[in-house]
Amino acid sequence: MTQYKYVLEENGMPTYWYNILADMKKPPPFYLHPATLEVMDDPPMPPPVFPMELIKQEFSKERFIEIPDEVQDVLKMWRPAPLYRAARWEKALDTPARIYYKWEGVSPPGSHKPNTAIAQAYYAKEEKLEGFATETGAGQWGSALCFAANLFGLKCKVFMVTISYHQKPYRRVMMETWGGSVVPSPSSETNAGRAILEKDPETTGSLGIAISEALEYAMTHEGFKYSLGSVVNFVLLHQTVIGLEAKKQMEMAGDYPDIVIGCAGGGSNAAGLIFPFMQDKLNGSQPNLRAIFVESTACPSMTRGTYAYDWGDTAKTGPVAKMHTVGHGFIPAPVHAGGLRYHGMAPSICALLDQGQAEARAYHQNIILQAAESFARAEGFIVAPETAHAIQAAYDEAMACKESGESKVILFNASGHGLLDLAAYDAFHRQDLPDYELEQEKIEQALVELPQIPNG
Amino acid sequence: MTQYKYVLEENGMPTYWYNILADMKKPPPFYLHPATLEVMDDPPMPPPVFPMELIKQEFSKERFIEIPDEVQDVLKMWRPAPLYRAARWEKALDTPARIYYKWEGVSPPGSHKPNTAIAQAYYAKEEKLEGFATETGAGQWGSALCFAANLFGLKCKVFMVTISYHQKPYRRVMMETWGGSVVPSPSSETNAGRAILEKDPETTGSLGIAISEALEYAMTHEGFKYSLGSVVNFVLLHQTVIGLEAKKQMEMAGDYPDIVIGCAGGGSNAAGLIFPFMQDKLNGSQPNLRAIFVESTACPSMTRGTYAYDWGDTAKTGPVAKMHTVGHGFIPAPVHAGGLRYHGMAPSICALLDQGQAEARAYHQNIILQAAESFARAEGFIVAPETAHAIQAAYDEAMACKESGESKVILFNASGHGLLDLAAYDAFHRQDLPDYELEQEKIEQALVELPQIPNG
Numbered sequence: 040m041t042q043y044k045y046v047l048e049e050n051g052m053p054t055y056w057y058n059i060l061a062d063m064k065k066p067p068p069f070y071l072h073p074a075t076l077e078v079m080d081d082p083p084m085p086p087p088v089f090p091m092e093l094i095k096q097e098f099s100k101e102r103f104i105e106i107p108d109e110v111q112d113v114l115k116m117w118r119p120a121p122l123y124r125a126a127r128w129e130k131a132l133d134t135p136a137r138i139y140y141k142w143e144g145v146s147p148p149g150s151h152k153p154n155t156a157i158a159q160a161y162y163a164k165e166e167k168l169e170g171f172a173t174e175t176g177a178g179q180w181g182s183a184l185c186f187a188a189n190l191f192g193l194k195c196k197v198f199m200v201t202i203s204y205h206q207k208p209y210r211r212v213m214m215e216t217w218g219g220s221v222v223p224s225p226s227s228e229t230n231a232g233r234a235i236l237e238k239d240p241e242t243t244g245s246l247g248i249a250i251s252e253a254l255e256y257a258m259t260h261e262g263f264k265y266s267l268g269s270v271v272n273f274v275l276l277h278q279t280v281i282g283l284e285a286k287k288q289m290e291m292a293g294d295y296p297d298i299v300i301g302c303a304g305g306g307s308n309a310a311g312l313i314f315p316f317m318q319d320k321l322n323g324s325q326p327n328l329r330a331i332f333v334e335s336t337a338c339p340s341m342t343r344g345t346y347a348y349d350w351g352d353t354a355k356t357g358p359v360a361k362m363h364t365v366g367h368g369f370i371p372a373p374v375h376a377g378g379l380r381y382h383g384m385a386p387s388i389c390a391l392l393d394q395g396q397a398e399a400r401a402y403h404q405n406i407i408l409q410a411a412e413s414f415a416r417a418e419g420f421i422v423a424p425e426t427a428h429a430i431q432a433a434y435d436e437a438m439a440c441k442e443s444g445e446s447k448v449i450l451f452n453a454s455g456h457g458l459l460d461l462a463a464y465d466a467f468h469r470q471d472l473p474d475y476e477l478e479q480e481k482i483e484q485a486l487v488e489l490p491q492i493p494n495g
Numbered sequence: 496m497t498q499y500k501y502v503l504e505e506n507g508m509p510t511y512w513y514n515i516l517a518d519m520k521k522p523p524p525f526y527l528h529p530a531t532l533e534v535m536d537d538p539p540m541p542p543p544v545f546p547m548e549l550i551k552q553e554f555s556k557e558r559f560i561e562i563p564d565e566v567q568d569v570l571k572m573w574r575p576a577p578l579y580r581a582a583r584w585e586k587a588l589d590t591p592a593r594i595y596y597k598w599e600g601v602s603p604p605g606s607h608k609p610n611t612a613i614a615q616a617y618y619a620k621e622e623k624l625e626g627f628a629t630e631t632g633a634g635q636w637g638s639a640l641c642f643a644a645n646l647f648g649l650k651c652k653v654f655m656v657t658i659s660y661h662q663k664p665y666r667r668v669m670m671e672t673w674g675g676s677v678v679p680s681p682s683s684e685t686n687a688g689r690a691i692l693e694k695d696p697e698t699t700g701s702l703g704i705a706i707s708e709a710l711e712y713a714m715t716h717e718g719f720k721y722s723l724g725s726v727v728n729f730v731l732l733h734q735t736v737i738g739l740e741a742k743k744q745m746e747m748a749g750d751y752p753d754i755v756i757g758c759a760g761g762g763s764n765a766a767g768l769i770f771p772f773m774q775d776k777l778n779g780s781q782p783n784l785r786a787i788f789v790e791s792t793a794c795p796s797m798t799r800g801t802y803a804y805d806w807g808d809t810a811k812t813g814p815v816a817k818m819h820t821v822g823h824g825f826i827p828a829p830v831h832a833g834g835l836r837y838h839g840m841a842p843s844i845c846a847l848l849d850q851g852q853a854e855a856r857a858y859h860q861n862i863i864l865q866a867a868e869s870f871a872r873a874e875g876f877i878v879a880p881e882t883a884h885a886i887q888a889a890y891d892e893a894m895a896c897k898e899s900g901e902s903k904v905i906l907f908n909a910s911g912h913g914l915l916d917l918a919a920y921d922a923f924h925r926q927d928l929p930d931y932e933l934e935q936e937k938i939e940q941a942l943v944e945l946p947q948i949p950n951g
Contacts, residue, residue, distance in 0.1 A: 042505065043571060043572065044505060044571060044572070046502060046504070046505070048502070049498065049500060049502070115499060115500060116499065116500070116874075116875050117875075127646075145601060146875075147871075147874075147875030147876050147877070149914065186875060189872055190583075190875075208921075209665075209914070209915075209917040209918075212917040212918075212920050212921045212924070213877065213914070213917060215920075215921075215924055216868055216871050216872075216877055216917075216920050216924075217871065217872060218872060412672055415603075415672050415673065416645055416672075416673060416674060418572075418603075419572050419573075419602075419603030419642060419646075420603050421603070421669065421672055458605065458665070458669070458914045458915060459665075459914060459917075461665040461668040461669060461672075461915075462665075462668075464668050464671075464672050465664075465668040465671075468668070468671055468672075
């Protein structure tokens with residue numbers, strides 16, 4: 040019988056995270072202070088919105104960073120996660136490609152997000168904090184942090200992008216079941232939220248605004264710190280358990296990927312899978328490895344944005360980073376892939392793109408749901424709309440193999456299940472799912488507001 | 496570090512099913528013909544609504560029945576399923592009990608149901624059928640059968656109990672994503688449905704009615720057969736992979752259960768876990784093992800019904816079986832645990848109850864959701880309302896251990912996740928979840944309609 044599933048024993052889980060900054064010839068430039076635009080070249084990064092240990096990790100140049108025992112202990116609730124050979128889907132596509140996927144949907148919140156949420160909650164508990172404030176788009180991150188915070192006895196305050204709050208009510212219930220407190224963003228609980236609501240009471244919100252609200256909440260509530268679910272180095276670091284496991288599992292399968300793929304909103308799940316393989320490319324042992332980061336056409340920072348310094352949030356509260364951006368004021372169309380509605384991108388991924396080490400592409404939401412449905416019918420799993428972007432890229436690569444007759448090895452990250460996103464599939468079935476065309480003018484307007492950097 | 500999770504290699508999956516009829520001193524009595532009430536003591540069971548191989552299994556006395564390779568191959572998409580030590584929940588409850596649970600939520604449809612759906616679809620394909628008609632309560636069974644039918648190239652027509660069709664729209668989308676066709680039941684597509692709608696256009700429906708509709712549809716559509724997700728012997732047989740795996744995993748953990756628990760609507764998930772352990776009780780090697788079947792107070796067939804012959808469906812189309820029943824005309828209150836709204840119970844389970852080999856109990860829905868929330872906060876997983884009944888029983892037993900100071904080993908089946916049932920948790924949080932009191936009179940009324948058996 041065909042082997043489809045590569046399962047590691049509990050002791051096959053990595054005991055360290057992989058820090059790609061140690062292997063990049065030119066790491067991403069330092070953050071700039073949000074107000075003065077001066078270089079922040081050493082920890083602690085002011086304002087100290089994160090637990091200190093995470094700030095240290097953000098600036099670390101160590102290649103491997105140990106995963107604390109207590110963090111490993113909790114990750115083992117669902118890790119190591121299985122890696123699958125998509126043999127049934129290959130057959131359905133009639134492709135000579137060998138397609139693999141890492142399945143992160145087995146975690147209790149249903150995505151890769153708890154990989155970092157658990158670590159962040161652990162360090163917060165070590166610092167004796169009372170709780171976290173955070174933002175969430177589709178609710179994947181918020182539910183992961185509520186889940187993690189609760190396990191470590193911490194409170195969790197979540198600002199959930201309004202469009203998702205209404206599109207995905209079940210994720211709110213999930214967060215509440217784990218003891219979290221959830222409000223739609225923009226909310227009237229912060230100055231940042233009130234300012235936006237005053238200008239546009241009907242706004243669908245954005246991750247940029249929600250970040251501003253969470254930052255403000257954390258800075259104005261004693262014992263609270265801010266928690267971020269993507270973009271920054273330490274988050275991507277925590278996600279490398281995905282790729283470190285996948286490398287062992289690909290070895291079990293006797294294959295090595297020609298192409299590694301992940302969907303990217305802030306970039307954390309894609310980096311989590313891709314960075315440990317990228318190490319082999321950066322050190323020259325796998326020079327031909329292709330890495331593809333896939334975004335939504337509704338928020339095309341990598342494919343249509345600019346590579347420049349920008350604020351990470353709409354209210355300019357957080358640091359300025361050099362990244363691919365469509366502008367911190369950009370409000371994307373309400374696509375179902377709420378996790379891909381971020382205006383920027385992880386600076387480390389952007390540096391790799393800029394240095395020609397990786398590729399980016401963007402898709403509309405109808406085509407990605409079509410691919411996800413074809414995947415669900417062959418492989419069983421119904422994935423999140425974000426993940427569906429990675430599936431579409433895998434599909435395109437598999438079809439290219441069919442055309443060329445090549446039998447390439449394609450590996451993508453199936454970052455989460457779509458069981459709380461079935462409204463997207465329903466709209467797709469009813470042919471009621473718009474493909475939003477984005478006018479260049481709208482991007483250019485948002486880019487006007489980028490900071491003016493003296494030597495940028 | 497504590498070991499919480501016991502994972503079997505792919506080759507640790509059982510290659511045969513366990514048939515408890517081989518070990519019961521007094522197996523359940525034969526079915527009676529739905530119209531003549533004559534004993535149906537040999538296959539084929541008229542009318543031959545199921546694929547022939549399943550009818551053979553229904554009457555088999557073989558202790559072990561081989562699982563076809565193609566069925567094993569598909570089950571390995573998610574099996575073997577993990578078994579967990581609920582160490583965090585034990586700590587939260589401060590109990591000396593050792594609590595284990597088998598986690599069936601990892602299957603693509605999210606419950607134990609595909610264990611039999613896959614087998615049934617395989618046999619249907621072998622018989623070159625075109626498709627299945629079936630009923631579903633909460634949608635767990637319907638989604639499992641759509642998932643399975645699609646993998647074997649079969650059509651699937653699902654009659655979904657109206658109350659669940661509206662309470663759980665996402666399960667409909669799930670079924671449609673896998674290519675199924677879903678209508679609310681009672682529907683206007685069958686005589687059985689039209690008759691009920693005429694009498695009561697506002698009915699919330701019941702599994703009994705939906706079964707009648709599916710049976711009628713199968714019998715009136717060329718190439719279609721009926722598929723049942725619980726109650727009958729061959730379904731329970733297919734579910735024994737759960738307990739067969741769990742026995743190996745308990746051995747890995749170095750423990751053997753004192754108490755095994757499952758929630759029971761028709762009884763399949765409970766039997767799936769419990770029967771392989773029950774073998775040890777029946778053969779005398781574990782005489783003190785306690786088996787607990789847990790139902791909803793809204794449909795208390797085991798705890799308040801009678802042990803008598805009754806039709807399995809409302810329209811009296813299917814065979815008559817001796818079972819614990821609240822009457823085939825009984826329409827239970829619309830509790831969220833749609834899978835527990837069946838008027839009868841698996842005859843094999845009923846025989847074990849009658850012979851004093853097992854126990855039954857019933858719970859209201861608020862208390863079971865409270866237990867499920869306490870479980871979710873400790874163990875992470877958010878379970879289905881049906882599963883929550885098993886959790887409440889485990890909770891009660893763990894609390895009894897705390898009282899007595901005993902360190903008993905409790906094992907329950909976590910039969911499915913509740914990610915599509917979050918409306919139940921939401922109602923629980925909002926204190927908007929009724930506990931339905933069932934008047935004895937209502938049961939007595941339904942029991943009046945039981946068949947009059949000459950020598951019953």
